[in-house]
Amino acid sequence: xxxxxxxxxxxxxxxxxxxxxxxxxxxxxxxxxxxxxxxxxxxxxxxxxxxxxxxxxxxxxxxxxxxxxxxxxxxxxxxxxxxxxxxxxxxxxxxxxxxxxxxxxxxxx
Numbered sequence: 001x002x003x004x005x006x007x008x009x010x011x012x013x014x015x016x017x018x019x020x021x022x023x024x025x026x027x028x029x030x031x032x033x034x035x036x037x038x039x040x041x042x043x044x045x046x047x048x049x050x051x052x053x054x055x056x057x058x059x060x061x062x063x064x065x066x067x068x069x070x071x072x073x074x075x076x077x078x079x080x081x082x083x084x085x086x087x088x089x090x091x092x093x094x095x096x097x098x099x100x101x102x103x104x105x106x107x108x109x
Contacts, residue, residue: 039069044079047099051080052087056098063099067108076103 010028013021031042043066050058059080066076080096 048079048083051095052083056095060102
């Protein structure tokens with residue numbers, strides 16, 4: 001089983017999305033392959049993008065992986081704010097409270 005299949009949206013795409021859903025899941029798997037980017041960078045990018053599009057659920061999904069990859073709370077907040085500078089501060093600011101609450105829950109310092 002792939003590393004991304006634990007994420008419910010991707011799991012549903014793989015099982016219910018036909019060939020396109022399966023292909024999308026395979027593209028997502030590339031993000032976790034050796035030689036792509038280091039895990040910390042991958043997770044910070046995912047968090048930054050989810051922040052930019054104001055998707056707190058996506059941020060929460062990646063926080064535990066970010067912690068496991070060695071990210072700090074400051075790394076996460078900086079990634080979110082950097083995304084805000086480039087994609088519009090509203091998404092980052094609106095997503096920040098839920099991200100901080102989840103980081104408190106999982107002990108990300």
